[in-house]
Structures are given as C-alpha cells and as structure tokens.
Amino acid sequence: MPEFLLPLIVLSPFSAAIILFLSAGRMPARYVGLLATGSVGLSAIISVILAVLLLSAPSAEPIRVTLWEWMHTPVFSAHIAFELDPLSLVMILVVTVIGFLIHLYAVDYMRGDPGIARFFGSMTLFIAAMLVLVLSSDLLCLFIGWEGVGLCSYLLIGFWYTNPANTAAARKAFYITRIGDAAMLCGLLLLAATVGTLQIDTLTEAVTAGQITPTAVTGTALFLLVGALAKSAQIPFQTWLPDAMAGPTPTSALIHAATMVTAGVYLIARLHILFTAATVAMTVMAVIGTLTLLMAACSALVQADLKRILAWSTISQLGYMFLALGTGVWQAALFHLMTHAFFKALLFLTAGAIIERVHHEQNIFRMGGLLRTMPGIAGSFLAGASALAGLPLITAGFYSKELILSSVWHANFPISSRFSLSGHVLWAIAVVGAFLTSLYIFRCFFIVFFGPLKKDASGHTPLLMAIPLACISFLSVFGGVVEIPDTLAPVHLFTQMLNPSGFFTHTEDPAWLLYAGAAAPLVGLSVAWLLWGRTSSVIQEIPGQTIIIRLTESGWGFDILYDFVLVRPFRFLNWLGRHDILDRMSSGAASATRRTNAFLVRFRTGILSYVSERTIVMTREGNVLLARMQNGRVRWYAAWIVTGLCVALASAVLS
Structure with a gap:
C-alpha cells in the first residue's frame, strides 16, 4: 500500500498540470x-x-519504490525511483500542506485573470517537480526535479509577460540558476565517474567506507555547493531573488516558502555525509551563510517595497540555514526550513492581501494606519513578523533559530593546518542578524499598520484567502514546540524523528546563551518601536541620501558589477553577431585583399612590359650604331684603333 501511494503523490499535481495546460x-x-x-x-x-x-512502523526502514530503470551500461546505471524517509517526509509535508494553502489562497486572489489556467498549470507543475526532487533516491532523478522547479519559476516570475520588467526578471532568475545547475551537473558527473552510480544510498556508503579519494570528495562537494548556493540565492548568486517579486504574490509565497529556494538546503542535508567529509566545503558554506544573513538583513532594513523586504528576508533566513549546514547540524537547518515555510508563506500571503486592498500599492511609506481598516490582516502579519523575528517562547521561529545559534557556538571551522575559525565569531554575527531581522520586520509592521491613514483600504479579505492565513498563523506560532531547548524543556520530537537511532546529541548549553539569543529580537522590537511605532515616527523615508544607503538598497552593487563584467560584454558580442560585424569585417578584408592583389598584378605587368619595351629599343638602337660603325672603310677602323690606344695609354699614365 505505501509503495502505491508514493508515486501517486507526484502524479496527482502532475496530471492536473497537464490537463490545465491542454485546456488552453x-x-x-x-x-x-x-x-x-x-x-x-x-x-x-x-x-x-x-x-x-512511516512513523507508526516498528522499524525505521524507508519506503522505497522503483518505477523503471532509466539507463544501464556496464559502468553506470540510473533509475527513476522514490524513497520516503524522515528527511523527505518533512519536505513533502511542507511542500504539499503549505502548497495546498497557497493554492487555496490563489483561487480567490487570481480570480478574473485571463491566464488563470496557465498560472495554476505552472503552480501544480511546480509542486510536482519539487516532490520529484525531494523523493528521488537517485541524484539523476533528483536533477530532473531540480531543473523542473527552475523552469516553473521562470514561467511564474514572468507570468505577466506583457511587462518587459517581468520577463527580464524571469530571464535573470533563469540565467543565474543555470550557472549553479551547470556546476551541479559537473559534480554529478564527477560522482558518476568515481563511483559508477548516482544512487544516494550507495554514494553515502562509498563515502563512509573511504572508497572515494579526498580530492574527489572535496571537488564534488564544492561543485554541488555552487549549485545549492545559486538555487537558494546565497552570495554571490542572491541578485535574482528580489527581482522574482515580479510574479503574482502566491508565486512569491510558493517560491520563498515551500519550493525552489529550499532545494539547495535539502540537497546538502540529503548528502550531509558527503559534505561532512569535505571540511573545506563546510567552512565555505558556513562563512557564506553568515555573510549572506548579515548582508541581506541590512538590505531589507532600507527597502521601501513591501515584497522586496520579504524577499531580502528570505535570503537572510536561508543564510541561517546554510550556517547550520556548515556546522554539520543539518537537523537544525531542516527545522528552520520548516518554520520558515510557515511564517514566510504567512507574510507573503498577508502582503498580497494588503496590496490588493490598497489598490496594488507596494511602497510601505504610502501606507499607514491600516490596523484600523484591516485588523485581521494586521494580526496575521504580526504573527508572521513575530515568528520571523524569533520572539522568545511564543513563536516557532524562536525555537528553530535558537537551535541554530546553539549549534554554531560549539562549532569550529578549520581554515588551514594551523588556523581555524571559531564558531563564537559566527555566532556573534548571527545574533546581530537576529537583531536586524526583528528591527526591519517590525519597522515594516509599524509603518504599514500604525500612524495616520495614508491610503484608503477597499473591500474585504475573502474567505478563501482568510482560511489559509488563519491556518498558517497557527503554525507560525505553535509549529516550533516540537523542538525545545533543554534549558526550557527537554522536548526533541523533531530531531528524534530525523534520527531515530539517536545520532544527534544535544549539548549542555549555558543559560546565558539562550538569554542572549532571546534578547536580540526583543531589543530589535524595542528599537523599531522607538523609531517607527510611536505616533510621530523618529525616522521617515530616506530616499537614498548617502552612498551607503543607495549601495545597500541596490543589493550591495552586485547587479552593477555583474552588468559591467558579464551583461555588457555579452550584449556587445550579441550585437556583433546580430549585425554580422565579424562577417562584414571578413568580407571587407577579403575585398581589400582582392583589390591589393589586382593592383600588384597590374603593377607587375606594367613594370615587365616597360622593361621589355626599353630593352628592345636599346637593342635596336645599339644595332643601328654598330651597323654604322661597321661600314667597310679601313681608315675609319684605323682611326678607332688609334683613338682606343690613346685612351688606354692615357688611363695607364693617369693611374
């Protein structure tokens, strides 16, 4: 029975997508x-x-089903096969449950749109591709789902394709993630050439048994890491995600909460044994995650667009997940992935409801006072903002972020044989990021819902949109009680489910570590209230008065750098190809060569003709002269002899 249900979970949304696309x-x-x-x-x-x-079975054996053998050679084989274990179980629950609530919300949100069939076809195909990705037991099959979510993100980001900015954002996301996909494919080819299979269980056994050389392990891990960084929008590939806000709001919620950006986190968690054996990749992962969470939090703090604030927030929270993965505690990353799916879906869906009711206005400084006109939406946004900030004890985000912070504190990252990076440094940066997270999200909350009313809100939130908001609000508040620090209560249901054998060990953390992590979001909330929450805000909108603010608001200049280094040279080459400049240059060179050759031929012919003609004339005139000299008169001959003799004697005397 379970083997029958496993492919059905993918077939259901995939069949719906085919029907919707064919309905046209x-x-x-x-x-x-x-x-x-x-x-x-x-x-x-x-x-x-x-x-x-799975959880009620007496043994912890995964559920496996092989649909067919894709390819088979003497040195390599690949299968289309699914496997359900605790790790993939967490992912399918997040993808399907949150995906269902987003679809339910989108039914009313997208009403009246002429492309609704194309929208829902792409959304359901997105869900199917993500399910293929997380259920695959073979990395080549996983790569199919990996490419599928990239294709669907392109279709959904550029859904309103009549606007050139939307299609540009879709192409940007597609191109940047393709860079990571190429690196990932290189890693898969290296693994296939080394082990002879891409079956995940076989690969992990080979790594554990030491059958893969350290060089191959490190190279493979770095290639796969690049693919994960690009898909999850980490430095230096983060520029595509804020522009992905061009798509409909349900699309943003699906991409940022349950699919696409979480694929990189899942890939590393699935292959955590391989990455743990590559210390270089682990150190790079942790450092990049730390820098990303801090950089993205600073960018979110100066944004004015509501959806772009949430987009930069997603990048920052993914940085926390990569930091946890870099420490080797992949369970903490998965726990934060789950809670992040709750509160980020909630924030995007409430943002969509706000934008729709204020006549598609997205600038938070043109809103204000909306608490009086939409108290229910304000309550949902407050629940999501509190979970994102990680307010202690009352939100799911607190427990998942606390598990990450405690794991980083005890970590150590080797840089060379003599030097290592202490986890204390990364922990301090992560705490600063927690403070900034609370600061920017409550800045957004206070500006939008407090203060004087700047824009009238029309209509009401339909029931089909309100039900998902209520459900996800509950999950955002209470979804984290499955894993509680020992300082508060020894509850470890989540990590025990992921590690039934008890592999994950909980360390004894000092109490002040928990208090510091809990104090950071509270301080951020207090500062946000002092600056933006009171009747008259201390700080108003700053329209980029300084270079630092303009640089931070634009994403730290990565787009400008890529424009000069990559985009403009590529466009120049494209211009050369479109206008056949190289062909024209080649044709011009050939024409110049032909003209030069013709000139040289004419010049050579003229010179030879002139020399020939002058030789003939000189020969003829010399012949006439000699003929006159040979006239048969003896006395003329004697005179010539005497003259020549005199000239010869004179020359001899003078010399």
Missing part, C-alpha cells in the same frame, strides 16, 4: 482553481497518510 483557457475559472487545489490537496492527504504509516 477553455475551462471555466472556478473549475481551474478546483482542479489545481484539489490535486495538491490530495497530495497533502497522501503525505499525512504516509507520515502516519
């Missing part, structure tokens, strides 16, 4: 939403059933 808009809008939401809802129900079956 001929299906009524209400049936489009019903089909898409129902298919994802069916996958969510199957996920819950599989969770009950």
